Amino acid sequence: MTAPAHARTSADLIRAEEPVLAHNYHPLPVVVARAEGAWVEDVEGRRYLDMLAGYSALNFGHRHPALIQAAHDQLDRLTLTSRAFHNDRLAEFAERLAALTGLDMVLPMNTGAEAVESGIKVARKWAYDVKGVPDGQATIVVAADNFHGRTTTIVSFSTDESARAGFGPFTPGFRIVPYNDLAALEEAVDETTAAVLIEPIQGEAGVIIPDAGYLTGVRELTRRKGCLFIADEIQSGLGRTGRTLAVEHESVVPDVLLLGKALGGGIVPVSAVVARREVMGVLGPGEHGSTFGGNPLAAAVGTAVVELLETGEFQRRADELGLVLREGLQALEGQGVTGFRARGLWAGVDVDPALGTGREISERLMREGILVKDTHGSTIRLAPPLTVTADELRSALGTLEKVLGQAG
Numbered sequence: 044m045t046a047p048a049h050a051r052t053s054a055d056l057i058r059a060e061e062p063v064l065a066h067n068y069h070p071l072p073v074v075v076a077r078a079e080g081a082w083v084e085d086v087e088g089r090r091y092l093d094m095l096a097g098y099s100a101l102n103f104g105h106r107h108p109a110l111i112q113a114a115h116d117q118l119d120r121l122t123l124t125s126r127a128f129h130n131d132r133l134a135e136f137a138e139r140l141a142a143l144t145g146l147d148m149v150l151p152m153n154t155g156a157e158a159v160e161s162g163i164k165v166a167r168k169w170a171y172d173v174k175g176v177p178d179g180q181a182t183i184v185v186a187a188d189n190f191h192g193r194t195t196t197i198v199s200f201s202t203d204e205s206a207r208a209g210f211g212p213f214t215p216g217f218r219i220v221p222y223n224d225l226a227a228l229e230e231a232v233d234e235t236t237a238a239v240l241i242e243p244i245q246g247e248a249g250v251i252i253p254d255a256g257y258l259t260g261v262r263e264l265t266r267r268k269g270c271l272f273i274a275d276e277i278q279s280g281l282g283r284t285g286r287t288l289a290v291e292h293e294s295v296v297p298d299v300l301l302l303g304k305a306l307g308g309g310i311v312p313v314s315a316v317v318a319r320r321e322v323m324g325v326l327g328p329g330e331h332g333s334t335f336g337g338n339p340l341a342a343a344v345g346t347a348v349v350e351l352l353e354t355g356e357f358q359r360r361a362d363e364l365g366l367v368l369r370e371g372l373q374a375l376e377g378q379g380v381t382g383f384r385a386r387g388l389w390a391g392v393d394v395d396p397a398l399g400t401g402r403e404i405s406e407r408l409m410r411e412g413i414l415v416k417d418t419h420g421s422t423i424r425l426a427p428p429l430t431v432t433a434d435e436l437r438s439a440l441g442t443l444e445k446v447l448g449q450a451g
């Protein structure tokens with residue numbers, strides 16, 4: 044008989060996954076059993092500082108008391124209605140999220156990929172109904188090295204072969220231009236273009252920050268050419284970069300905003316398309332939906348997340364602690380770090396390949412009690428919960444220094 048999960052060791056549990064779980068991930072060999080704030084604990088009781096924060100889904104830390112309270116209160120009252128009926132939590136969530144982002148209307152969904160898919164559908168419908176693009180001709184311009192999720196339409200415009208190979212045929216209607224290249228965008232956008240869809244900072248690509256003026260340029264170009272600007276802030280948004288949204292660093296307001304990850308407070312999957320009224324207004328009854336999108340539990344947690352962001356505290360922390368992160372990484376340049384890109388509490392750190400792959404460095408950090416994850420090659424990504432303290436951050440950077448010193 045199989046021992047109950049709680050009685051098994053980390054090694055047992057990792058072994059047990061192998062025959063029964065799809066191999067679509069390659070997790071670090073740590074089995075997390077409990078967590079609080081910036082810290083997680085494995086099955087054997089070893090503690091680790093979480094410097095990944097669920098790819099920014101845990102911006103407020105694990106089990107933030109206000110979010111857990113909101114979830115508990117809602118669990119005791121009402122969890123799901125489907126959108127066949129109204130529920131008494133959704134209006135406030137939409138009102139406050141729209142106000143927080145400076146936009147008008149919210150389409151609630153669940154995962155990030157669903158928000159991206161939904162944003163694409165809204166943009167295409169807008170192109171046909173409002174812009175007058177001939178039926179079936181709408182194009183969407185995207186950036187190379189993007190990451191927007193894993194559905195068949197989204198991988199259709201990925202430039203990462205491992206995301207695409209074996210999954211065709213692909214959805215047509217996308218044009219790919221280099222990121223951070225306004226001239227290429229100018230050339231690609233034409234009268235068929237419904238939207239330009241980009242990440243204001245490319246997370247999975249290694250925290251790639253475009254030149255100052257790029258986002259302003261995209262805003263100006265899309266306005267002048269009469270197409271929509273869709274900003275995918277699923278990873279960059281909700282406090283991570285020291286602002287509520289990364290586009291705020293250039294005071295840009297997109298037509299359509301895609302949010303996810305931290306919107307669910309690390310408790311439930313909550314995503315949203317947020318847009319101007321003239322854009323979202325193209326959707327009519329029966330044209331799009333999701334059984335779970337906008338469910339009362341998601342709305343209650345999402346509202347509590349918006350409430351935390353309304354205080355400005357987390358954005359401020361990300362901004363201030365971002366300086367500590369930047370200083371620490373600067374000190375490591377030439378000491379095993381060959382370069383880094385950072386904004387707020389978010390950094391892509393390139394490690395000297397002679398010292399090991401990103402994966403190897405991540406495993407060494409794990410053995411020292413720090414959890415991070417590699418992105419590509421020798422790049423690791425740091426994205427701690429925004430609740431991390433300066434001392435914890437310095438200690439993690441000290442551990443990185445130690446690990447790089449030992450490596451090679």
Ligand SMILES: Cc1ncc(COP(=O)(O)O)c(C=O)c1O
Nearest residue numbers: 154155156190191192275277278
């Ligand atoms: C920018 C961006 N968009 C979309 C997604 C997809 O989100 P999900 O994994 O919730 O589908 C991600 C996930 O990493 C992302 O970083």
